[in-house]
Amino acid sequence: MSERAPISARDVTVVIPCMNEAGSLPGVLAAVPRDYRTVVVDNNSTDDTAAVAGTHGATVVWEPVPGYGAAVHSGVLAAQTPVVCVLDGDGSMNPGELPRLVSALESGADLAVGRRRADRRGTWPLHSRIGNAVVAARLRRRYGLPVHDLGAMRAVRRQDLLALGVDDRRSGYPLQLLVLAGRAHWRVVERDITYRPRTAGASKVSGSLKGTVVAVHDFWKVIG
Secondary structure: OOOOOOOOHHHEEEEEEEOOOOOOHHHHHHOOOOOOEEEEEEOOOOOOHHHHHHHOOOEEEEOOOOOHHHHHHHHHHHOOOOEEEEOOOOOOEOHHHHHHHHHHHHOOOOEEEEEEEEOOOOOOOHHHHHHHHHHHHHHHHHHOOOOOOOOOOEEEEHHHHHHHOOOOOOOOHHHHHHHHHHHOOOOEEEEEEEEOOOOOOOOOOOOOHHHHHHHHHHHHHHHO
């Protein structure tokens, strides 16, 4: 990979799509690297997500259209920095590991994604792991992407992402991003990240069989 321009901490915005994550957000926001900016996208929360985010220094964006992709896209539009990172607000991933992905962009990657590594047994339900593995294998075979996960944590240059034209507004967003990146011959790299139990609340996707089935259905429509 060819080297690219250095990225300072002030060049990075962390986008955190949220629905009812008031309990976990304080810990998540406290772990964001110093001088990274933070945008929390409130996607129809019925708890104090927005108030908690604002109290802890994040910029708050409201997105009324339900769906993970809708929330992420709103956050990317609201960001004002050259680089955006995305991760969930449930505390299952450590924002302190984001610089590892950002450094991959400096080393020439167009997109850096996290490969979740559970820190204890039972963190990642079997049905979710299987669905993820099946779709990731399809990505490797069809597009030659060196990925084993669907990039729940990722870093990318903002203008490149917007130009890519990801338009899925539901749970298929991260998969469509990878598919379009593969078609565009982007340099995609994967880095291990810690995956741990969420710190509060209930999972909307991986924590339930129904949520996983809906997500895999969305994924399969994207990947074909």
